[in-house]
Amino acid sequence: MAGMTDTAFRRLVKRQGGCGLVVTEMVSAEGLIRGIDRTLEYAEYTEEERPIAIQIFGGDPEKMAAAAQIVEGMGADIVDVNMGCPVPKIAKHNAGCSLMREPSQAVGVIAAMSRAVQIPVTVKMRAGWNDDERNAPTLARMVEDAGAAAIAVHGRTAAQSYSGSADWDLVARIADTLTIPVFGSGDCIDARQVIEKLASGVEGVLVGRGVLRNPWILAQAADIAAGRRPREVTLEDRGTFLRQYIDLLGDERVREARPPAVNDHAPAISHDRWVINKIRALGSWYTKGLDNGSHLRTAINSAESLPALQAAIDTFFFAPVTSR
Ligand SMILES: Cc1cc2nc3c(=O)[nH]c(=O)nc-3n(C[C@H](O)[C@H](O)[C@H](O)COP(=O)(O)O)c2cc1C
Incomplete structure (x- = not known):
């Protein structure tokens, strides 16, 4: 997609x-x-x-x-x-x-x-x-x-x-x-x-x-x-997935950080901004159907740095329920 x-x-x-x-x-x-x-x-x-x-x-x-x-x-x-x-x-x-x-x-x-x-x-x-x-x-x-x-x-x-x-x-x-x-x-x-x-x-x-x-x-x-019960996915699993996704996108740092080539018409953006944009795009789908998903969506969309984005994800998925 x-x-x-x-x-x-x-x-x-x-x-x-x-x-x-x-x-x-x-x-x-x-x-x-x-x-x-x-x-x-x-x-x-x-x-x-x-x-x-x-x-x-x-x-x-x-x-x-x-x-x-x-x-x-x-x-x-x-x-x-x-x-x-x-x-x-x-x-x-x-x-x-x-x-x-x-x-x-x-x-x-x-x-x-x-x-x-x-x-x-x-x-x-x-x-x-x-x-x-x-x-x-x-x-x-x-x-x-x-x-x-x-x-x-x-x-x-x-x-x-x-x-x-x-x-x-x-x-x-x-x-x-x-x-x-x-x-x-x-x-x-x-x-x-x-x-x-x-x-x-x-x-x-x-x-x-x-x-x-x-x-x-x-x-x-x-x-x-296979006749088994479908596996349950915990909030931690969902948080871990996002963390891993950010890490894997981070591995592409070298590629994305290179200066734009002459034949590349897309505007240059920082690698962090690229990761933030990716997580925002996924977030609009990933938060659907999740309890308090709209809170997470808002938090992701308002995070303007990678540490802020990671903190928003950690708070939602790994902090005690009361903090959500
Ligand atoms: C954001 C988005 C991007 C998509 N991009 C592609 C694409 O690049 N190529 C393609 O064949 N279909 C693309 N599709 C269509 C999907 O492959 C699929 O046929 C469609 O979403 C219906 O299936 P679904 O109900 O399982 O989503 C895209 C769909 C969405 C929502």
């Missing part, structure tokens, strides 16, 4: 258990080809994350094929294509979900990529662009014929963004008609929903926001699948 599931976060989630495949944040094909530093950083991963898919976005078949070769050269196990992003900044460049509106272009992208690399090329799509264009069943078949090795479908349209609920009947219908594996995405917010959705006939489920709220959701789902 863009802005959220960086390598540090993915490693920590994987360490909790229950996680099969991890996928990077979406990465610009154009940025990979031009060697933009920040783009390359989004595509970074560590060995412990394997098997790993690097997800790329773009709309030009030749460029997507070239980017797929770069991804293959980086050692990824899978190259995934984003055909689901509804954000105008992405969609207006014929990338993300707008590729679903141009089926022949989408097919051209997958065919070119499949010819260019040995690793599997997979696709992540939505139900369609809007209610009048729910073409995922047709497009899924077309990209299968073009060489896609697996497909994941988020059962909402781009127009829905994240409103309403994901259409798992549609996902199940697609899974039923395709030969390649089909994964479903949408609304797996707790471990029981993951198990329910797995029973819908899909090969697997993708868990998005649920893992930002509860990084143990996959481990808990694995517990349920």
Whole structure:
């Protein structure tokens, strides 16, 4: 998930258990080809994350094929294509979900990529662009014929963004008609929903926001699948996760602290500020459903230094209940 599931976060989630495949944040094909530093950083991963898919976005078949070769050269196990992003900044460049509106272009992208690399090329799509264009069943078949090795479908349209609920009947219908594996995405917010959705006939489920709220959701789902009680997560566990995340982000100090490269247009910020921003972004999800979560959210959002942020986390998770 863009802005959220960086390598540090993915490693920590994987360490909790229950996680099969991890996928990077979406990465610009154009940025990979031009060697933009920040783009390359989004595509970074560590060995412990394997098997790993690097997800790329773009709309030009030749460029997507070239980017797929770069991804293959980086050692990824899978190259995934984003055909689901509804954000105008992405969609207006014929990338993300707008590729679903141009089926022949989408097919051209997958065919070119499949010819260019040995690793599997997979696709992540939505139900369609809007209610009048729910073409995922047709497009899924077309990209299968073009060489896609697996497909994941988020059962909402781009127009829905994240409103309403994901259409798992549609996902199940697609899974039923395709030969390649089909994964479903949408609304797996707790471990029981993951198990329910797995029973819908899909090969697997993708868990998005649920893992930002509860990084143990996959481990808990694995517990349920094995007939065990889902593990309990204490407040201390949750605090420890955040501390570890800050530590892992801290390990990236050297990388982030380097001066911006000439081809790097993102404004330079200090490493501490980068970590604070990361924790704020996660905090908006992580605090949901937590007793007094809004207090923690406010404390995180008002911490202007790393020590203040750490103190806010320590007070909330490790101090006696009365101080919360
Ligand atoms: C903050 C955020 C960032 C996301 N970024 C991506 C992305 O980069 N690539 C992608 O395929 N899907 C992305 N998604 C969509 C999720 O992968 C997923 O399909 C969607 O959130 C529905 O699943 P969920 O209900 O489990 O969250 C993102 C979702 C959110 C909330």
